[in-house]
Amino acid sequence: MESTKISIFCPATIANLSCGFDVLGMALEGIGDRMNVSLTQEKGVQITRITGGDLPMEAEKNVAGVAALALLDAAHYQGGVAIEIEKNILPGSGIGSSAASAAGAVWAINKLLGDPFTPLQLVGFASLGEALASGSPHADNVAPALYGGITLIRSYDPLDIAKVHCPPLLHAALLHPQIELKTSDSRSILKRTISLEKGIRQWGNVGGLITGLFTEDYGLISRSLEDRIIEPLRSLLIPGFDDLRQAALKAGALGFGISGSGPSVFALTTGPEVALNTEKSLINCYQSLGIPFKTYTSAINHRGVRLWNYQTDSVK
Amino acid sequence: MESTKISIFCPATIANLSCGFDVLGMALEGIGDRMNVSLTQEKGVQITRITGGDLPMEAEKNVAGVAALALLDAAHYQGGVAIEIEKNILPGSGIGSSAASAAGAVWAINKLLGDPFTPLQLVGFASLGEALASGSPHADNVAPALYGGITLIRSYDPLDIAKVHCPPLLHAALLHPQIELKTSDSRSILKRTISLEKGIRQWGNVGGLITGLFTEDYGLISRSLEDRIIEPLRSLLIPGFDDLRQAALKAGALGFGISGSGPSVFALTTGPEVALNTEKSLINCYQSLGIPFKTYTSAINHRGVRLWNYQTDSVK
Numbered sequence: 001m002e003s004t005k006i007s008i009f010c011p012a013t014i015a016n017l018s019c020g021f022d023v024l025g026m027a028l029e030g031i032g033d034r035m036n037v038s039l040t041q042e043k044g045v046q047i048t049r050i051t052g053g054d055l056p057m058e059a060e061k062n063v064a065g066v067a068a069l070a071l072l073d074a075a076h077y078q079g080g081v082a083i084e085i086e087k088n089i090l091p092g093s094g095i096g097s098s099a100a101s102a103a104g105a106v107w108a109i110n111k112l113l114g115d116p117f118t119p120l121q122l123v124g125f126a127s128l129g130e131a132l133a134s135g136s137p138h139a140d141n142v143a144p145a146l147y148g149g150i151t152l153i154r155s156y157d158p159l160d161i162a163k164v165h166c167p168p169l170l171h172a173a174l175l176h177p178q179i180e181l182k183t184s185d186s187r188s189i190l191k192r193t194i195s196l197e198k199g200i201r202q203w204g205n206v207g208g209l210i211t212g213l214f215t216e217d218y219g220l221i222s223r224s225l226e227d228r229i230i231e232p233l234r235s236l237l238i239p240g241f242d243d244l245r246q247a248a249l250k251a252g253a254l255g256f257g258i259s260g261s262g263p264s265v266f267a268l269t270t271g272p273e274v275a276l277n278t279e280k281s282l283i284n285c286y287q288s289l290g291i292p293f294k295t296y297t298s299a300i301n302h303r304g305v306r307l308w309n310y311q312t313d314s315v316k
Numbered sequence: 317m318e319s320t321k322i323s324i325f326c327p328a329t330i331a332n333l334s335c336g337f338d339v340l341g342m343a344l345e346g347i348g349d350r351m352n353v354s355l356t357q358e359k360g361v362q363i364t365r366i367t368g369g370d371l372p373m374e375a376e377k378n379v380a381g382v383a384a385l386a387l388l389d390a391a392h393y394q395g396g397v398a399i400e401i402e403k404n405i406l407p408g409s410g411i412g413s414s415a416a417s418a419a420g421a422v423w424a425i426n427k428l429l430g431d432p433f434t435p436l437q438l439v440g441f442a443s444l445g446e447a448l449a450s451g452s453p454h455a456d457n458v459a460p461a462l463y464g465g466i467t468l469i470r471s472y473d474p475l476d477i478a479k480v481h482c483p484p485l486l487h488a489a490l491l492h493p494q495i496e497l498k499t500s501d502s503r504s505i506l507k508r509t510i511s512l513e514k515g516i517r518q519w520g521n522v523g524g525l526i527t528g529l530f531t532e533d534y535g536l537i538s539r540s541l542e543d544r545i546i547e548p549l550r551s552l553l554i555p556g557f558d559d560l561r562q563a564a565l566k567a568g569a570l571g572f573g574i575s576g577s578g579p580s581v582f583a584l585t586t587g588p589e590v591a592l593n594t595e596k597s598l599i600n601c602y603q604s605l606g607i608p609f610k611t612y613t614s615a616i617n618h619r620g621v622r623l624w625n626y627q628t629d630s631v632k
Contacts (some may be wrong), residue, residue, distance in 0.1 A: 203519040
């Protein structure tokens with residue numbers, strides 16, 4: 001018999017994009033995990049290797065494992081899968097580390113099984129992995145990881161996802177302050193009610209951002225990258241946030257905000273050069289704080305999780 | 317010397333479009349006022365004739381007058397204007413009656429003065445007229461009346477307006493229950509705070525509607541025409557609202573909601589035939605209630621206020 005091993009790239013993602021709390025997300029080209037996935041005769045999910053992160057090996061406690069189990073269960077698959085994870089996206093960084101693992105696992109298994117599920121269904125399975133990581137099955141990282149580009153979650157119940165046009169010049173610069181900030185803590189700082197006035201401003205900005213993306217109006221995109229609801233609370237947990245924003249905007253970035261629930265922050269730019277300038281400014285700004293950090297620049301990933309290679313071995 | 321009189325069409329408009337409270341609006345092709353405007357040597361604004369509505373003739377108490385005065389003041393114009401208004405949009409109907417007058421006045425005067433102001437500035441002047449009618453300078457009717465098509469107010473402070481793509485098949489059916497419902501009353505029924513959860517749903521829907529409009533995805537448009545914040549409160553003031561919704565959706569409409577602050581209700585459809593079917597269903601549904609009503613169907617107006625004719629007379 002034959003055994004097929006699939007090797008994939010799983011992109012990092014920026015959720016929220018300032019105004020689009022819980023609904024918008026964007027996939028990155030330059031940062032991502034690598035996973036190897038193969039079908040096994042043994043039932044269940046075995047996580048056989050994890051490098052680059054101290055994560056649980058038991059399938060039921062691992063986001064990739066939980067997502068994979070949900071898919072296998074829905075597929076009534078009699079065998080199982082073996083998963084190797086090479087983490088490059090640091091867990092807890094706020095750029096979709098758990099989402100990359102969950103999205104990668106379901107994308108690869110779906111591929112190996114002959115694509116029985118739609119991308120929308122894959123987001124559903126992957127969200128169950130996300131629920132393990134953060135306590136709620138949010139999809140604003142797994143959706144862009146699977147669809148690529150910029151995605152909108154119109155509704156969670158029922159799950160309804162649309163792809164938003166992504167202008168070709170768009171790039172991102174990111175800074176990851178290496179402080180611990182759990183998604184569940186970042187959520188508990190939020191207030192359960194907002195003023196109608198702030199709500200109107202937020203849906204005006206979501207509308208403006210999406211209109212700007214479709215019409216490639218970078219000025220409108222820039223003006224719409226504003227969040228008066230979540231950011232004022234969450235930014236309190238990120239040292240130097242206001243200075244970083246000023247540095248990014250001074251370097252020519254279109255906008256600046258918190259990536260997902262943080263602690264990473266992101267800036268969007270027109271083109272790679274402004275992204276590199278912005279990265280430099282973020283570095284200059286943060287060096288004096290004494291907090292270890294990493295920075296990245298990246299183009300936008302338009303395809304989502306993608307194949308690196310197939311390996312088919314004869315098994316005796 | 318010469319005196320130029322300009323005759324214009326001022327479209328009715330549907331504000332909010334369900335999810336887009338205070339930010340979205342759409343102009344209609346089939347319903348609108350007519351106005352005649354001419355420059356005068358005498359300073360100030362004279363409203364010389366109003367037909368079709370019992371509205372104040374004093375400029376300072378008339379929405380068109382207030383808007384016109386704001387523009388003339390900003391232009392430092394030494395003369396004045398004379399305005400005749402032929403109302404076809406019933407005041408208090410919820411389809412932008414006051415906005416049509418305010419938008420028409422500023423559009424015509426701007427034309428007569430040689431276009432010194434941008435459309436954005438015209439919206440600002442017209443909003444001051446709207447403030448007289450409703451107590452707040454909202455722009456979600458005047459913006460589509462001036463820009464045409466579907467407009468988004470990203471922000472009120474500073475005023476920031478974007479045009480959203482409008483798929484060619486889109487049509488509207490409307491029913492106007494002839495009950496009195498003041499904009500100020502419709503606003504006072506609203507709550508000042510909303511749950512974050514409902515906010516997320518609303519900006520997801522605004523994002524979905526705009527994405528659906530740009531991609532001409534009528535299914536997405538239909539699913540996004542939802543409002544769980546304003547409509548549940550305001551619909552209490554409109555007799556038969558739930559039955560009308562069911563009638564519209566059964567007739568094949570994409571969605572159904574309150575036009576602006578009501579009492580008119582609207583349905584969006586793909587094409588004129590479904591709009592006519594929807595109108596019939598709305599009529600059938602409402603006939604038993606014993607409330608007088610009017611109905612309309614309309615294509616979308618893509619140009620906003622427009623010229624009917626110029627008349628230039630020699631004045632002795």
